[in-house]
Amino acid sequence: MTLNIECVRIGYGDLEVIHDISLKIHRGEIVSLLGPNGSGKSTLIRATAGMHKPTSGRITVDGKSIGDISNTNLAKTISYVPQQYTSMPCTTVMEAVLIGRNPYINWMPSEEDLRIVEKALKTMHIEDLAENDVNKLSGGQKQRVYIARALCQTPNFYLFDEPTSALDLRYQLETMKIMKDVVCKDGVGMMIALHDLNLALRFSDKIAMIKDGELYAYGNSSDVINERSILDVYGIKAKITEVDGESFMLPFGSSDG
Amino acid sequence: MAHLFFVKERTDRMTSVVEIFKETQWKKRTLLNSLILAVFAVSILSLMVGSISVSVSDVLLAIGHSILPNHIPEPQYAAASVIIVKIRMPRILLAIIAGVSLGIAGTVMQGTLRNPLVSPFTLGLSSAAAFGAAVSIVLGSSLFGAYDLSVNIAGQVFHKTDVLRISMAFIFGMLSVVIIILMSRNKRMSQSTLILSGVVISYLFQAGIMFLKYISDNDQLREVTSWLMGGLGIADWSTVIILAPIVLLSTYLMMVCSVQFNTMSCGDEVAQNLGVDVNKLRRYSLLVVAFSVSACMSFTGVIGFIGLMAPHICRMIIGNDHRYLMPCSAVMGALILLTSDTVGRVITAPEDMPVGVIMYIIGGAFFLYLVVRGKGRGIE
Numbered sequence: 001m002t003l004n005i006e007c008v009r010i011g012y013g014d015l016e017v018i019h020d021i022s023l024k025i026h027r028g029e030i031v032s033l034l035g036p037n038g039s040g041k042s043t044l045i046r047a048t049a050g051m052h053k054p055t056s057g058r059i060t061v062d063g064k065s066i067g068d069i070s071n072t073n074l075a076k077t078i079s080y081v082p083q084q085y086t087s088m089p090c091t092t093v094m095e096a097v098l099i100g101r102n103p104y105i106n107w108m109p110s111e112e113d114l115r116i117v118e119k120a121l122k123t124m125h126i127e128d129l130a131e132n133d134v135n136k137l138s139g140g141q142k143q144r145v146y147i148a149r150a151l152c153q154t155p156n157f158y159l160f161d162e163p164t165s166a167l168d169l170r171y172q173l174e175t176m177k178i179m180k181d182v183v184c185k186d187g188v189g190m191m192i193a194l195h196d197l198n199l200a201l202r203f204s205d206k207i208a209m210i211k212d213g214e215l216y217a218y219g220n221s222s223d224v225i226n227e228r229s230i231l232d233v234y235g236i237k238a239k240i241t242e243v244d245g246e247s248f249m250l251p252f253g254s255s256d257g
Numbered sequence: 258m259a260h261l262f263f264v265k266e267r268t269d270r271m272t273s274v275v276e277i278f279k280e281t282q283w284k285k286r287t288l289l290n291s292l293i294l295a296v297f298a299v300s301i302l303s304l305m306v307g308s309i310s311v312s313v314s315d316v317l318l319a320i321g322h323s324i325l326p327n328h329i330p331e332p333q334y335a336a337a338s339v340i341i342v343k344i345r346m347p348r349i350l351l352a353i354i355a356g357v358s359l360g361i362a363g364t365v366m367q368g369t370l371r372n373p374l375v376s377p378f379t380l381g382l383s384s385a386a387a388f389g390a391a392v393s394i395v396l397g398s399s400l401f402g403a404y405d406l407s408v409n410i411a412g413q414v415f416h417k418t419d420v421l422r423i424s425m426a427f428i429f430g431m432l433s434v435v436i437i438i439l440m441s442r443n444k445r446m447s448q449s450t451l452i453l454s455g456v457v458i459s460y461l462f463q464a465g466i467m468f469l470k471y472i473s474d475n476d477q478l479r480e481v482t483s484w485l486m487g488g489l490g491i492a493d494w495s496t497v498i499i500l501a502p503i504v505l506l507s508t509y510l511m512m513v514c515s516v517q518f519n520t521m522s523c524g525d526e527v528a529q530n531l532g533v534d535v536n537k538l539r540r541y542s543l544l545v546v547a548f549s550v551s552a553c554m555s556f557t558g559v560i561g562f563i564g565l566m567a568p569h570i571c572r573m574i575i576g577n578d579h580r581y582l583m584p585c586s587a588v589m590g591a592l593i594l595l596t597s598d599t600v601g602r603v604i605t606a607p608e609d610m611p612v613g614v615i616m617y618i619i620g621g622a623f624f625l626y627l628v629v630r631g632k633g634r635g636i637e
Contacts, residue, residue, distance in 0.1 A: 046526075049526075049530055050529075050530075051526060051529060051530070070532075071532040071533070071534060072532040074532065075530060075531050075532035078530070079530065080526070080527070080530040081527075082524075082526045082527065085523075085524065085527075086371065086522075086523060086524030086525075086527070088522045088523065088577065089373065089522065089572065089577050090572045090573065090576045090577045091522065091576060091577050092281075092576065094274055094277055094278065094281075095281075095519075095576065095577070095578060096523075098278075099519055099520055099522070099523055099531070100531070102516050102517075102519065102520045102531055102532075103531055103532045105516055106516070107515075107516065107580070108580070109278070111275055114274045114275045114278050115274070115275070117274050118273060118274035118275070121274065130274060130277055131277060146527075149523070149527075153531070
């Protein structure tokens with residue numbers, strides 16, 4: 001099963017934000033989307049989730065255009081966690097995560113649904129918070145609640161828009177590790193928009209670099225992230241070094257200073 | 258030992274999601290059942306009290322006799338049958354019906370627009386309906402003087418002025434929501450702009466009401482004012498027969514969407530990803546509750562507070578699960594309106610005190626108590 005983005009162009013009114021991008025996300029791999037602010041990462045993710053219709057090209061799952069898949073079936077196929085989240089009034093962590101099962105529920109959740117919720121809470125290490133009010137959690141805890149909700153959708157593909165932005169260093173690593181685990185164990189595909197190039201280097205199977213709405217490079221992480229591409233896309237001088245067999249990116253400063 | 262004890266304590270505390278779910282479920286069901294019981298109790302009490310007191314046994318006999326006249330004897334106090342069955346029962350039922358309708362409407366509006374301040378008031382529905390009623394009261398005879406519009410429903414004759422007032426209030430109430438729904442089709446319109454438009458629409462209609470009050474004569478002014486204060490004095494079996502099916506149907510249609518309303522609390526984008534057609538559901542549900550509230554208000558006049566507060570009070574106790582929040586708010590609305598109307602009937606008997614006076618005091622005090630007590634889930 002493949003999530004296929006084919007020659008997609010996306011615009012808001014007359015303004016075209018994404019110019020002819022093609023990408024493939026296979027099951028069992030993490031594809032990271034990199035690029036500076038405003039390069040079109042979020043737009044591409046939203047379109048892939050079916051929120052925004054491309055002006056041309058198509059986005060397909062197993063050859064079927066996502067526009068032709070019913071809302072409920074799409075909810076069971078692709079799960080999307082936006083960058084900004086809405087505050088939920090008077091809702092406990094368990095209730096918030098349970099909402100991820102709603103595409104499968106007509107009225108009341110079954111024991112099976114509740115077990116999936118429990119597994120998601122445990123995966124994100126928030127089972128102790130199950131009865132707490134979501135609004136009273138820290139930013140990082142909230143983010144883990146929203147990821148747990150996405151896990152409950154038990155989809156084939158996950159789309160995350162900067163899932164680590166509200167997390168501290170430890171939870172950034174932990175969350176990415178959990179995602180890698182989910183991808184390996186459940187054999188799902190994942191597309192993640194990231195700002196942290198080192199997280200991308202370490203955890204992704206493939207990297208797509210976007211510059212001004214165009215695909216600058218796409219391939220294995222070590223092939224895509226190099227001093228040249230960082231300078232071109234971010235305008236930053238950087239050095240790639242190896243520590244204990246892993247690659248790291250060290251930024252020095254902007255190209256003009 | 259201490260270490261062992263600590264470990265045991267932890268495993269005791271760690272309950273499974275299934276258990277937590279069952280426990281919260283029990284809490285929610287208990288609230289709903291208690292509220293239903295309370296409405297039932299207040300209804301019996303309300304049948305007994307008023308300008309003439311009737312004993313419990315006479316209340317039961319009067320009801321029983323009206324259902325099975327051949328098997329159950331008439332109450333000892335001969336007038337009890339008329340007072341209970343013809344006057345008090347329809348009034349109590351109207352209080353319940355209107356309370357349910359407003360409770361559901363408030364929950365649905367706050368849920369789909371994700372704003373805790375939204376109610377039939379803020380969306381302009383009340384003012385629009387009031388404007389419609391005021392037009393018919395002040396200008397009715399000059400506009401529709403030539404037509405005979407009286408209607409006979411279930412043996413009750415509605416006079417031309419009643420028919421005109423009720424239909425004008427209903428039409429304008431619906432109109433305000435239709436305007437908002439049409440405006441929401443504009444994609445650049447944000448949620449807050451939409452709510453703000455409702456508030457502005459409300460001012461527009463209030464300007465109309467002020468003008469009509471200004472040009473009205475004494476009797477008309479009195480009638481408009483009493484409509485604006487709302488009341489259940491119009492209650493009659495025909496009112497119940499007209500409104501009950503409308504409110505029952507709209508309540509059912511909204512209850513069916515409970516799970517989708519829960520999903521909508523995550524925000525539009527996530528809800529859309531979870532398979533909910535957000536804009537369609539919002540328009541559909543606003544239209545359904547507007548229909549039911551406009552219908553009720555066209556008979557009762559403006560009744561505030563419940564649409565805003567009943568959902569808040571229930572949300573503070575059981576949270577935002579619409580499967581329980583909606584029925585609880587509905588019954589809570591019925592309880593508040595019925596209690597207020599009963600108190601209003603008793604303390605100034607044989608005159609009725611406007612229901613709003615009592616309702617805002619009782620409901621407001623109860624809400625402030627919940628806030629000050631500080632337990633439960635808080636407002637947001």
